[in-house]
Amino acid sequence: MNKLEKNKNVKEIKLEAEYPLPRSLFLNIDRSGPIPLYHQVASRIEAAIADGSVPAGARIDNEIALGERLGLSRPTIRRAIQDLVDKGILVRRRGIGTQVVRGGVTRKLELTSLYEDLSSAKRAPSTKVLAHAQTTADELVATSLGVPVGSPVLHIRRLRLAGGVPLAVLDNYLPSEFIDIKRADLEQFGLYQVLSSRGVDIRIAKQRIGARTATLEESKKLGIDRKSAVLTMERVAFDNKGHVVEFGQHAYRPDLYSFEVTLVGK
Amino acid sequence: MNKLEKNKNVKEIKLEAEYPLPRSLFLNIDRSGPIPLYHQVASRIEAAIADGSVPAGARIDNEIALGERLGLSRPTIRRAIQDLVDKGILVRRRGIGTQVVRGGVTRKLELTSLYEDLSSAKRAPSTKVLAHAQTTADELVATSLGVPVGSPVLHIRRLRLAGGVPLAVLDNYLPSEFIDIKRADLEQFGLYQVLSSRGVDIRIAKQRIGARTATLEESKKLGIDRKSAVLTMERVAFDNKGHVVEFGQHAYRPDLYSFEVTLVGK
DNA sequence: TAGTGGTCTAGACCACTTG
DNA sequence: AAGTGGTCTAGACCACTAC
Numbered sequence: 001m002n003k004l005e006k007n008k009n010v011k012e013i014k015l016e017a018e019y020p021l022p023r024s025l026f027l028n029i030d031r032s033g034p035i036p037l038y039h040q041v042a043s044r045i046e047a048a049i050a051d052g053s054v055p056a057g058a059r060i061d062n063e064i065a066l067g068e069r070l071g072l073s074r075p076t077i078r079r080a081i082q083d084l085v086d087k088g089i090l091v092r093r094r095g096i097g098t099q100v101v102r103g104g105v106t107r108k109l110e111l112t113s114l115y116e117d118l119s120s121a122k123r124a125p126s127t128k129v130l131a132h133a134q135t136t137a138d139e140l141v142a143t144s145l146g147v148p149v150g151s152p153v154l155h156i157r158r159l160r161l162a163g164g165v166p167l168a169v170l171d172n173y174l175p176s177e178f179i180d181i182k183r184a185d186l187e188q189f190g191l192y193q194v195l196s197s198r199g200v201d202i203r204i205a206k207q208r209i210g211a212r213t214a215t216l217e218e219s220k221k222l223g224i225d226r227k228s229a230v231l232t233m234e235r236v237a238f239d240n241k242g243h244v245v246e247f248g249q250h251a252y253r254p255d256l257y258s259f260e261v262t263l264v265g266k
Numbered sequence: 267m268n269k270l271e272k273n274k275n276v277k278e279i280k281l282e283a284e285y286p287l288p289r290s291l292f293l294n295i296d297r298s299g300p301i302p303l304y305h306q307v308a309s310r311i312e313a314a315i316a317d318g319s320v321p322a323g324a325r326i327d328n329e330i331a332l333g334e335r336l337g338l339s340r341p342t343i344r345r346a347i348q349d350l351v352d353k354g355i356l357v358r359r360r361g362i363g364t365q366v367v368r369g370g371v372t373r374k375l376e377l378t379s380l381y382e383d384l385s386s387a388k389r390a391p392s393t394k395v396l397a398h399a400q401t402t403a404d405e406l407v408a409t410s411l412g413v414p415v416g417s418p419v420l421h422i423r424r425l426r427l428a429g430g431v432p433l434a435v436l437d438n439y440l441p442s443e444f445i446d447i448k449r450a451d452l453e454q455f456g457l458y459q460v461l462s463s464r465g466v467d468i469r470i471a472k473q474r475i476g477a478r479t480a481t482l483e484e485s486k487k488l489g490i491d492r493k494s495a496v497l498t499m500e501r502v503a504f505d506n507k508g509h510v511v512e513f514g515q516h517a518y519r520p521d522l523y524s525f526e527v528t529l530v531g532k
Numbered sequence: 533t534a535g536t537g538g539t540c541t542a543g544a545c546c547a548c549t550t551g
Numbered sequence: 552a553a554g555t556g557g558t559c560t561a562g563a564c565c566a567c568t569a570c
Contacts (some may be wrong), residue, residue, distance in 0.1 A: 034566095036539065057508060062555060073541045078556085088470045091508045094556045095549030101470060101508040103412040146369040203531045204354045204367060210524035211477035211497035229495030231477035242323060242357045242367040258476035261527055265469045300547095302558065328536060339560045344537085360537045361568030 019058035022048050026070055037072055041080035049089060049100055056102040060090075063098075088262040124163055127190070130221070131157040132183040141173045144236050144247040154179045156186060159221055166222045168252040175244065191246070200245055204238040209259055214251065222253050229254050285324035288314050292336055303338055307346035315355060315366055322368040326356075329364075354528040390429055393456070396487070397423040398449040407439045410502050410513040420445045422452060425487055432488045434518040441510065457512070466511055470504040475525055480517065488519050495520050 025044045029037065048054045061069070067077040081098060084090045092098045135155045142149040154174040160167045172191060174181065178198075185194050192202060214222065214230045222230070231252040237245045291310045295303065314320045327335070333343040347364060350356045358364045401421045408415040420440040426433045438457060440447065444464075451460045458468060480488065480496045488496070497518040503511045 038539085064555090074543090076540060079539095081556095088472060088504075091469055091504070091506050092556060093506055093549080094547065095554075097555060099508045101504050103410075103502070103510055144369075201531075203357055205529040206354060207527045207529065208524050209475050209497075209527065211495045211518075211520035213495050227493070229477045229479050231475075231497075236369070238354075238357070238367055240357050240359055242365045244369055252477075254477035258474050259525075259527075261473045261475065261525075263471040263473065265467075304558085330536090340562090342559060345558095347537095358537060359568080360566065361535075363536060 019054055019060060021045070021061055021066070022053045024048070024053075029070065029072075038076050038079040038083070041070065041072070041077060042083045045080065046084060046087075046089060054100055056100050058100050059097045060100070086264055088264055126161045126164075127187060128159040128161065129156065129183050129186050130159055130169075131155065132186065134179055137173070141247060144244070145173060145175050146244050147175055152176045152179060154181060156181075156191075158186065158191075162256075165256065166253065167256055168250055169218050169221050170248060170250045172246055172248040174246050178245075195245060201240040202237050202245060203240045206236050206238075208234045210234075211254070218251050222251070224253060231257060231259075233259070285320055285326060287311070287327055287332070288319045290314070290319075295336065295338075304342050304345040304349070307336065307338070307343060308349045311346065312350060312353075312355060320366055322366050324366050325363045326366070352530055354530055392427045392430075393453060394425040394427065395422065395449050395452050396425055396435075397421065398452065400445055403439070407513060410510070411439060411441050412510050413441055418442045418445060420447060422447075422457075424452065424457075428522075431522065432519065433522055434516055435484050435487050436514065436516045438512055438514045440512050444511075461511060467506040468503050468511060469506045472502050472504075474500045476500075477520070484517050488517070490519060497523060497525075499525070 025041075025048060029040055031037065045054075045060070049056075054060065060066075063074050063077045063081065067074045070077065081090060081092070085092055085098075089101055090098055091101055133155055134152055137145060137147055137149055137151045137153045139149055141153060142151065145151075145153065147153070153176065156170075156172050156174075158170045158172075160170055178195070181194055189197075195202065210232045211229055212232055213227050214224060216226060218224075218230060219226045219228065224230075231254045233248070233250045233252070235246070235248045235250070237248075239245050291307075291314060295306055297303065311320075311326070315322075320326065326332075329340050329343045329347065333340045336343065347356060347358070351358055355367055356364055357367055399421055400418055403411060403413055403415055403417045403419045405415055407419060408417065411417075411419065413419070419442065422436075422438050422440075424436045424438075426436055444461070447460055455463075461468065476498045477495055478498055479493050480490060482492060484490075484496060485492045485494065490496075497520040499514070499516045499518070501512070501514045501516070503514075505511050
């Protein structure tokens with residue numbers, strides 16, 4: 001039985017079938033539009049993998065052949081493939097080729113269902129502003145924002161809901177240039193939408209994810225038992241100028257929220 | 267006061283000083299060794315930023331000038347810079363230039379201290395194997411590993427300690443080809459070391475981070491109060507062939523452990 | 533207008549894997 | 552020996568920003 005199982009595996013490993021990419025990949029490449037060629041290629045390959053046209057484990061065309069068939073140069077093809085490697089969809093081995101990672105789709109849907117159902121995707125998200133006031137930066141806020149201790153900052157505390165169910169308590173601190181952000185705007189739009197409308201382009205977010213026991217207020221606001229667990233996230237966000245834009249401390253209901261991360265080696 | 271503060275900020279924004287890269291950057295480039303040129307360049311720029319030679323907010327040389335001064339082509343320089351952008355160290359704007367992100371170092375040290383002190387970096391890590399047995403895959407394990415329900419798998423449960431202090435309870439499931447991994451190896455080496463010694467090159471890890479109340483066993487093993495919070499991580503790891511290598515369910519002491527993630531937009 | 537990064541090309545040579 | 556991805560070059564044109 002054990003041996004049989006092993007042979008099965010070996011067989012599976014061997015059948016790294018070379019797989020012809022679907023014809024749809026090679027049509028309607030737009031050379032004049034604003035979408036980069038490498039992005040068009042990457043999107044098509046990704047879509048072909050997502051809809052099953054290219055099965056998991058399949059070996060796709062090599063870079064040069066693909067470039068010739070598409071009428072594109074090798075660096076362009078290479079960039080498209082690299083983007084998918086960085087997404088964890090493809091793996092490359094020198095001397096071997098490029099393969100589709102196994103089990104990309106099914107498992108994700110399995111594990112994500114609860115969160116997806118309750119999150120912004122399906123149920124209407126809404127926000128209640130619990131606090132909105134100018135204050136002065138304590139040491140943690142000051143070092144996080146890169147401003148002197150005692151500097152004026154805007155503090156906001158919001159309750160995020162999805163479909164009427166409370167999801168998270170969000171504390172955020174913003175440097176003085178954003179002190180005029182209106183409470184009404186935050187009720188209607190997300191913080192990042194408000195910032196975006198002011199011309200702020202957020203590019204980098206450094207996050208620390210942890211857990212702790214809920215405070216009394218958090219448990220009340222989130223509708224969970226006193227002293228039960230919350231999932232926490234601390235974040236410092238930077239714009240495209242390299243400036244700190246925001247420092248946040250968030251507490252999520254752990255039964256309704258989790259974080260997904262895909263790490264790619266080397 | 268408010269107005270004064272604003273002026274201060276405007277001034278800071280303006281002083282995006284062009285900053286000459288230190289001379290050390292331009293010495294001893296090794297063209298014959300195994301380390302790619304772009305990596306040598308990226309490492310030097312990163313080091314110059316880390317040690318303060320290039321201050322936060324500084325604008326560094328443009329790609330072409332840097333290439334000429336280093337005797338390297340533009341694509342090589344570009345790749346080096348892009349790697350640092352992807353790390354969240356630099357930001358680029360078309361028509362403007364490339365700048366060092368502000369507040370990269372200090373804040374990280376502030377927030378990381380507790381975890382760093384107790385983690386593998388400073389205190390000796392050790393592992394105690396709590397369980398080690400062949401079993402059959404239930405539905406979650408089966409879908410995660412991509413094997414049929416009921417397939418033989420290796421289940422291991424370990425207690426990870428740092429300096430004698432329990433950090434985490436680690437449950438891992440491995441497909442049948444790894445069923446012969448020895449308990450003794452796991453006591454002495456990490457799981458990934460054991461796999462590496464068998465020629466497995468792990469390339470991708472898809473992780474989900476959450477929180478929940480500790481089980482009774484976890485609270486005992488981790489030395490925390492019953493019903494207090496644990497930080498959880500579920501992971502599926504893939505090798506360079508795109509095969510699933512391992513499925514893990516981990517529970518961490520949240521006062522001693524957290525996850526850091528840096529997200530880079532677009 | 534000048535300077536910057538973003539994209540794309542058409543080659544070249546190399547290291548590694550398989551047969 | 553043949554095929555693959557990994558690296559590197561020397562250009563080119565474009566879009567965007569600042570002055």
